[in-house]
Amino acid sequence: MNDLLQVDDLACHFSVRRDHGFPARRVPLKAVDGVSFSLAAGRTLALVGESGCGKSTTAKAVLGLTHKTGGDVLFKGAPLPKAGTREWRRQRQDMQLVFQDPLAALDRRLPIGRQIEEPLHIHGVDDKAQRRETVTRIMTAIGLKPHQAASFPHELSGGQRQRAVLARALVLEPSLLVLDEPISALDVSIQAQVINLLVELQERLGVAYLFISHDLKVVRQISHEVAVMYLGRIVEHGDPETIFTAPAHPYTRALVSAIPTVRTTKRERIILSGDPPNPIDTPPGCPFHTRCAQAFERCRIERPELASTGDGRTVACHLAHAPDVRAVA
Numbered sequence: 001m002n003d004l005l006q007v008d009d010l011a012c013h014f015s016v017r018r019d020h021g022f023p024a025r026r027v028p029l030k031a032v033d034g035v036s037f038s039l040a041a042g043r044t045l046a047l048v049g050e051s052g053c054g055k056s057t058t059a060k061a062v063l064g065l066t067h068k069t070g071g072d073v074l075f076k077g078a079p080l081p082k083a084g085t086r087e088w089r090r091q092r093q094d095m096q097l098v099f100q101d102p103l104a105a106l107d108r109r110l111p112i113g114r115q116i117e118e119p120l121h122i123h124g125v126d127d128k129a130q131r132r133e134t135v136t137r138i139m140t141a142i143g144l145k146p147h148q149a150a151s152f153p154h155e156l157s158g159g160q161r162q163r164a165v166l167a168r169a170l171v172l173e174p175s176l177l178v179l180d181e182p183i184s185a186l187d188v189s190i191q192a193q194v195i196n197l198l199v200e201l202q203e204r205l206g207v208a209y210l211f212i213s214h215d216l217k218v219v220r221q222i223s224h225e226v227a228v229m230y231l232g233r234i235v236e237h238g239d240p241e242t243i244f245t246a247p248a249h250p251y252t253r254a255l256v257s258a259i260p261t262v263r264t265t266k267r268e269r270i271i272l273s274g275d276p277p278n279p280i281d282t283p284p285g286c287p288f289h290t291r292c293a294q295a296f297e298r299c300r301i302e303r304p305e306l307a308s309t310g311d312g313r314t315v316a317c318h319l320a321h322a323p324d325v326r327a328v329a
């Protein structure tokens with residue numbers, strides 16, 4: 001198995017208090033419920049879907065930052081060490097996380113050079129000159145001027161700050177970078193620059209990205225594979241070209257139809273009614289049936305498995321696997 005990251009049947013269920021009803025009781029909230037995927041070195045997998053579908057929880061579980069209640073996460077073929085242990089911290093050098101808001105991720109009181117240098121210090125690079133040289137090299141690679149090492153976060157633009165965050169994440173030369181909405185806090189003009197930079201860095205450094213975004217236009221530019229999530233599950237997974245030109249799941253079709261510039265077989269915008277159901281009360285059958293215009297009896301009873309459609313992707317939809325099923329159901 002050559003995969004850098006292997007996620008099998010991952011589940012993250014939280015115990016939450018139900019708001020209504022008496023007496024108050026705790027119920028399971030299935031934030032992630034049976035997610036499987038793999039990611040090879042130097043590749044990008046995008047996780048997409050509406051807010052609350054479980055993207056960030058999946059990412060945190062991959063890094064051991066949230067407790068998983070089921071399934072396995074293998075990194076370089078081995079299970080994640082227990083969070084907080086020395087082994088886990090050592091492994092975290094090789095799997096870094098970049099969040100949405102660069103200002104929140106940086107310490108306002110420290111010059112960015114010091115912040116980029118810090119992981120080297122923590123992970124035992126004792127030679128100061130070597131640390132400084134590495135910082136200069138990574139800053140140059142990321143498009144920052146070495147003299148900007150002395151700048152404080154508020155003295156930089158939004159794009160420069162996100163570059164500084166990326167530099168800090170890359171300074172230990174990780175194999176995996178988890179990027180959680182890395183550009184959504186940036187101006188549109190800067191977003192393209194950061195995306196180009198990410199693509200360039202991947203080619204140069206061979207780092208793999210788990211890229212979380214709700215912006216499908218950006219996802220199409222950057223990813224080698226896309227997994228569409230709905231209510232804690234993957235409903236469609238494949239290469240971006242197939243998914244964006246001929247989405248097979250009705251939910252993916254609705255998401256893709258909302259991208260103005262994407263050509264789909266059906267060009268008209270599909271407006272989904274209502275919000276996704278509460279993950280505390282997932283509907284029986286297909287979790288999407290309550291919002292699906294094509295749902296029929298079987299969808300209300302039987303949950304479709306994520307299965308191959310024979311064109312290199314997997315889809316969890318009864319209709320995608322047997323379009324004439326409605327006639328015989």
Ligand SMILES: Nc1ncnc2c1ncn2[C@@H]1O[C@H](COP(=O)(O)OP(=O)(O)OP(=O)(O)O)[C@@H](O)[C@H]1O
Nearest residue numbers: 014016029031050051052053054055056057058279
């Ligand atoms: N620690 C927690 N305790 C209880 N519920 C949680 C916890 N973390 C996440 N959730 C719930 O799990 C579900 C999935 O959340 P998650 O943040 O993973 O979604 P998301 O797709 O990343 O959304 P967004 O794009 O808004 O960040 C949501 O219903 C959220 O409220």
